[in-house]
Amino acid sequence: MKLTILGCCGSYAAPGGACSGYLVRGGGVNLWIDAGPGTLANLQHHIELDEIDGIVLTHAHPDHWVDFLPFHNVVRYIKRRSGLPIWSPGRVRELAETVNGDLTHAVDWTVIDATSHVELGDLRLSFSRTDHGPETLAVRVDEAGGASLAYSADTGSDWSLTDLGPGIDAALMEATFPLEEEGEFQHLSGRQAGSLATDAGAGRLFLTHLQPGIDPRRQEADARTTYEGPVEAVTTNTTYEIGTT
Ligand SMILES: [Zn+2]
Numbered sequence: 642m643k644l645t646i647l648g649c650c651g652s653y654a655a656p657g658g659a660c661s662g663y664l665v666r667g668g669g670v671n672l673w674i675d676a677g678p679g680t681l682a683n684l685q686h687h688i689e690l691d692e693i694d695g696i697v698l699t700h701a702h703p704d705h706w707v708d709f710l711p712f713h714n715v716v717r718y719i720k721r722r723s724g725l726p727i728w729s730p731g732r733v734r735e736l737a738e739t740v741n742g743d744l745t746h747a748v749d750w751t752v753i754d755a756t757s758h759v760e761l762g763d764l765r766l767s768f769s770r771t772d773h774g775p776e777t778l779a780v781r782v783d784e785a786g787g788a789s790l791a792y793s794a795d796t797g798s799d800w801s802l803t804d805l806g807p808g809i810d811a812a813l814m815e816a817t818f819p820l821e822e823e824g825e826f827q828h829l830s831g832r833q834a835g836s837l838a839t840d841a842g843a844g845r846l847f848l849t850h851l852q853p854g855i856d857p858r859r860q861e862a863d864a865r866t867t868y869e870g871p872v873e874a875v876t877t878n879t880t881y882e883i884g885t886t
């Protein structure tokens with residue numbers, strides 16, 4: 642399973658950057674998780690737009706989904722495709738319909754919650770409600786007979802990665818804040834991200850949702866105080882092999 646970073650800026654994009662978005666390739670399918678501003682442009686560095694097999698949007702904050710709006714218009718009016726599967730909490734669908742109108746011509750949208758299970762090709766997806774303002778779903782992706790990736794989406798520290806079960810090869814965790822801002826909002830520091838990854842026994846830790854202006858090396862160093870495995874702050878347009886370290 643391959644994880645490609647389409648954007649990793651937290652809350653807003655740094656110059657030349659993009660907000661949260663991830664392309665997961667494995668199990669015979671291409672899955673797009675979160676569609677923050679800038680990710681649609683970056684997606685095209687890696688894949689043709691009509692090669693997307695499904696989309697997961699984790700929550701209604703704009704830094705995680707608004708590039709779905711132009712993508713929907715590509716699917717409906719340019720590619721003229723129908724039935725593209727998409728999964729999200731209900732609020733994201735409501736907001737998308739408010740802007741783009743009837744979505745049913747192009748996409749097959751299923752509203753999900755923490756109890757949902759999704760299959761796409763040979764990928765199995767499960768979810769967990771995080772500690773974050775709007776309904777927010779962390780996502781676990783398991784490739785049949787292969788690797789396992791867990792993505793925190795956005796969360797505060799009152800959530801546990803263990804909710805997504807054991808055997809996580811790689812944890813993609815938000816690490817928005819420096820230590821001195823811990824607890825100010827429902828986001829994590831590098832130290833807290835490391836602690837959650839340790840509790841879950843994750844094999845590898847990737848840091849994302851990095852707030853512009855904060856040094857990624859500092860976030861890595863803070864994570865290493867609570868997590869002993871490999872730690873890396875991700876970079877946009879980089880592809881990581883999951884389950885081979
Ligand atoms: Zn966010």
Ligand SMILES: [Zn+2]
Nearest residue numbers: 700702773795
């Ligand atoms: Zn958020």
